[in-house]
Amino acid sequence: MSRTRSTTLAALTAGGLVLLAAPPAQAADTATVSVLHAVPGVPVDVYANGEELIPDFQPGTLTDEMSLPAGDYDLAIYPAGSDPASTTPAAKADDVSVPAGANATVVAHLTETGTPVLTPFVNDVSAVPAGQARVTVRHTAAAPAVDVRAGGTVVAPGLTNPQEATLEVPAGTISADVTLAGTTTVAIGPADLTLGEGTVTAVYAWGSADAGYQLAVQTLSGMDSAPSAVPGGSGGLTGDGLPLPLVALSGAGLVAAALAGRRLLGTRV
Numbered sequence: 001m002s003r004t005r006s007t008t009l010a011a012l013t014a015g016g017l018v019l020l021a022a023p024p025a026q027a028a029d030t031a032t033v034s035v036l037h038a039v040p041g042v043p044v045d046v047y048a049n050g051e052e053l054i055p056d057f058q059p060g061t062l063t064d065e066m067s068l069p070a071g072d073y074d075l076a077i078y079p080a081g082s083d084p085a086s087t088t089p090a091a092k093a094d095d096v097s098v099p100a101g102a103n104a105t106v107v108a109h110l111t112e113t114g115t116p117v118l119t120p121f122v123n124d125v126s127a128v129p130a131g132q133a134r135v136t137v138r139h140t141a142a143a144p145a146v147d148v149r150a151g152g153t154v155v156a157p158g159l160t161n162p163q164e165a166t167l168e169v170p171a172g173t174i175s176a177d178v179t180l181a182g183t184t185t186v187a188i189g190p191a192d193l194t195l196g197e198g199t200v201t202a203v204y205a206w207g208s209a210d211a212g213y214q215l216a217v218q219t220l221s222g223m224d225s226a227p228s229a230v231p232g233g234s235g236g237l238t239g240d241g242l243p244l245p246l247v248a249l250s251g252a253g254l255v256a257a258a259l260a261g262r263r264l265l266g267t268r269v
Contacts, residue, residue, distance in 0.1 A: 038109040040211035043080035070100035093118040109140035133195035142208035145181035171197035198224025
């Protein structure tokens with residue numbers, strides 16, 4: 001996606017969402033929202049309240065943060081270029097509540113059994129203790145339950161799709177991996193995560209056994225406990241406005257782990 005394309009999508013998305021609001025909202029009645037496309041191999045058009053917001057949204061793309069009026073939204077995704085009047089949506093979510101003042105990420109992803117769905121997550125942007133960082137791990141992959149480990153220690157056991165787990169750790173670099181629940185069979189990783197003081201990092205495990213499993217990393221900054229801190233974030237974008245590449249953790253080890261998981265837990269992915 002070119003820089004011009006990224007900027008155009010951001011403007012279209014923000015503008016479209018604002019136009020959907022009635023009546024106009026004040027600043028105190030807005031929320032911050034990002035959208036992650038985590039359905040492998042399927043470009044989609046994203047709609048909210050019947051209006052197209054993001055055309056030709058490519059897998060592995062995380063939008064910039066956008067401000068929109070708080071309220072309830074009907075969300076849907078369609079195969080890119082299709083006519084919603086005559087096409088069944090690939091996934092939809094009605095009456096998605098976006099609370100005032102919230103920071104949320106809406107994820108288009110697969111269920112454990114491989115059905116596309118839309119799941120909204122509210123990001124915890126409360127103050128982070130001095131010297132600490134907050135990490136949230138979200139299971140949005142077509143895969144069974146997993147354990148998330150940091151430094152070889154299980155910190156989030158039995159995480160199922162679409163659950164999440166949040167913990168606060170000392171700022172710095174941690175080595176994390178994902179194993180099949182109750183086993184030492186590694187499905188994703190290990191991967192080193194650099195966690196800045198006062199940041200919130202959301203890590204999304206997504207994909208499928210057939211398409212491969214990947215991680216998407218979203219970093220929000222400004223949650224350090226200094227009184228002057230104001231929540232903000234990159235929305236997964238670099239300074240020049242281009243989406244960060246998602247970290248693909250594939251290869252023979254991952255494929256073997258995925259196949260082992262299917263044998264151990266039944267062919268459910």
